[in-house]
Amino acid sequence: MSTVSATGGRTPRIAVIGGGLAGITASIALAESGADVTLLEARPRLGGATCSFSRDGLTVDTSQHILLGCCSAYRGLLDKLGMAGHAPMQDRFDVTVLAPGADGQPRKARLRRNALPGPLHMLAALGRYPFLSLTERMSVSRPALAMRRVNPADPATDRQRFGDWLAAHGQTERSRRLLWDLFSVSSLNIAGDDASLALAAVVVKTGLLGKNNAADIGVPALPLGELHGDAAATLLGKLGARVSLGAKVSAIEPQDGGGYLVRLADEDLTVDAVVLAVPHEKAAPLMPPGALPGQTVAAWAGLGASPIVNVHVIYDRPVMDLPFVAAVDSPVQWVFDRTRISGLSASKHGASKHGRPGHQYLAISLSAADQYADTPVARLQELFVPALAELFPAARDANVAEFFVTRERRATFRQAPGTAALRPPAATQRPGLVLAGAWTDTGWPDTMEGAVRSGLAAAVELRRTVLKPTSPIGERQ
Ligand SMILES: Cc1cc2nc3c(=O)[nH]c(=O)nc-3n(C[C@H](O)[C@H](O)[C@H](O)COP(=O)(O)OP(=O)(O)OC[C@H]3O[C@@H](n4cnc5c(N)ncnc54)[C@H](O)[C@@H]3O)c2cc1C
Known part of the structure; x- marks a missing residue:
């Protein structure tokens, strides 16, 4: 050239x-x-x-990051860096959502897309989503259809709150908290209702209404x-x-x-x-x-700025059997298994090279974390260890071997x-x-x-x- x-x-x-x-x-x-x-x-x-840092022999990312199938420029950079193979993508968008159950057993939903072209690829999964009533599930198509007419580049769009727009399109408080927040809070790092409609429209139109693989999730393996x-x-x-x-x-x-x-x-x-x-x-x-x-x-x-807090919990035994889950009706938002990536996983001889054999390392990623940005670690432990036990019954018998917190107070600008x-x-x-x-x-x-x-x-x-x-x-x- x-x-x-x-x-x-x-x-x-x-x-x-x-x-x-x-x-x-x-x-x-x-x-x-x-x-x-x-x-x-x-x-x-x-x-x-x-970025990452070392802590007692573990490699810790200050914050869990994920990518989506639609992140074409970022994936292009990974290609260039020779790293694309180290950020594997799901074969299909597939998120398990947990909620605490009244009988002590967690309630569970699986949002897995099918092979139909977008936006039909999500319909079946959303239609079965058990945390919403039938009426609420049926009303989800209203904003999905209306969103096709929203122009994110129009300044008038950016003057609206996403929550107000969803409410105007029939989304109840429960629908916004138990469904829409799953996507908007983590991608926009602001309480779901408070996000700019323009930025939310980019997420929804590209990720959920676009190509059927646009929202497939990639999790770095390094x-x-x-x-x-x-x-x-x-x-x-x-x-x-x-x-x-x-x-x-x-x-x-x-x-x-x-x-x-x-x-x-x-x-x-x-x-x-x-x-x-x-x-x-x-x-x-x-x-x-x-x-x-x-x-x-x-x-x-x-x-402005909006914080993200990560709560890191190392158990003396495995408590979660998926690479990541999302949670609703819980202070927990998203939880990732970081056992292998941190170097904690057992070696082929069965022993952890860091002397924590059989342990599991979970990281809870908390977006729009204004309320936790200055909360003392001990208070976060009081809050999140029981919250994890509500979602993962195996955690109730497990011991917390380590608990620490990373805070990015200016993680993103405030996408209002x-x-x-x-x-x-x-x-x-x-x-x-x-x-x-x-x-x-x-x-x-x-x-x-x-x-x-x-x-x-x-x-x-x-x-x-x-x-x-x-x-x-x-x-x-
Ligand atoms: C906790 C957290 C979780 C996130 N999760 C996700 C996610 O899951 N998926 C996703 O896509 N995005 C996520 N993001 C957002 C994403 O990380 C950022 O949007 C992106 O990395 C910002 O890159 P940047 O180069 O614009 O800025 P930065 O990464 O902030 O880089 C700016 C650099 O400038 C340097 N600098 C500042 N001042 C000076 C100076 N005077 N001289 C020289 N250097 C200077 C800084 O040290 C810094 O290295 C997350 C962000 C955070 C903080």
Whole structure:
């Protein structure tokens, strides 16, 4: 692939600030386009919000992540990283939903799609969903049909609350809590009723009403640090890009003759172009004056933040026999078996290499977790150990060997009505300065897919303005 640079024949130097999925994606695409790329990441590792750490010999992801079949750009990145095989997809959307039962036995539903084309693929499963009355089940088709006419790109759509819209289409409080929340709370990280209708429409139209495999779930089989950060560092090295870790950028200063001075603690960097791929609250103070009109940058504060808390419980024996389940009528939302991925699973000789033979490691993922963000660990243990026992009878006789909590207080922006207008596109008014990040105007929720799409959009913009491409960057890289 050849490029004609806008830098007088010299290879354009580009600084990508922020080593999350957006920055990683932009760096790869730009390095592949022939740019001289330096990726600057403040932390000692790549991967941003998708990261892992070691704890007593276990590899712990700060938060369980999943992907969906419709995440084409993110899956394209995994392909590029050589990691697609480590994020296996379900053969069909298949979610077991548990609820505590009055007789002490959990109630159980299985939402498994069939092979019919979307949106018919979910009808049979929803028709049998036992947590709703027959009338409630029959009314689910009303919003499903009406959603086809909702335009997520219409600003009026983004001014509405998803809950109000569902209620106006016949969805009772129970239908919203026991069915719709299953999909919207985890994908939008905000209490179901409070989500922007525009973002909820993207989820519902793409995931539930689109192709029949669009909502099939993929669960990483490797710790996120390996799946993204380590693999990206390797690929970027092969592409000739520099990765600078522990490199916190303190300012981006436009230069008189064009280009930018990127200020770092140790040494400054002079570049032709910059991709700023950091969260909105970190991006705002780095934006040079005049990069965007008027109060645009100040308004980003309105995007806010929404927390995700993960509760990690290690039992002295197996208590859950599925890779993951969802829960309703319970403080538990989604539970994942992390025994193997954390390195806890038994070796072929029957003994755990970490001295916890036969133990099972579960992680409860709690989205829209405002009420738990500052709750003491002991209180969370009092709440969630009995809640798990209500869902998994085997847990009642099991001992909790370890209990710990990870909290991401600014996990995503707060995906409420009115946020679409605050999300900026990649291009700014300053030549060679572009924005990326899952919070920018991708049209997608703040997800891995959104982050990758934003990185691609940033790279496309710089290829158009700085690199003058001879071949386009595709959505699947
Ligand atoms: C707990 C949790 C659970 C989630 N679950 C899912 C899920 O299941 N599925 C899904 O699709 N998405 C999920 N998401 C969302 C997804 O992780 C994010 O949307 C995505 O990873 C954001 O990527 P990003 O590159 O835009 O930003 P980030 O990952 O935030 O990366 C930004 C990077 O910029 C760096 N940085 C900041 N300031 C500077 C500076 N001054 N100089 C240099 N570097 C700087 C930061 O250190 C960071 O590494 C989850 C997020 C969280 C937090």
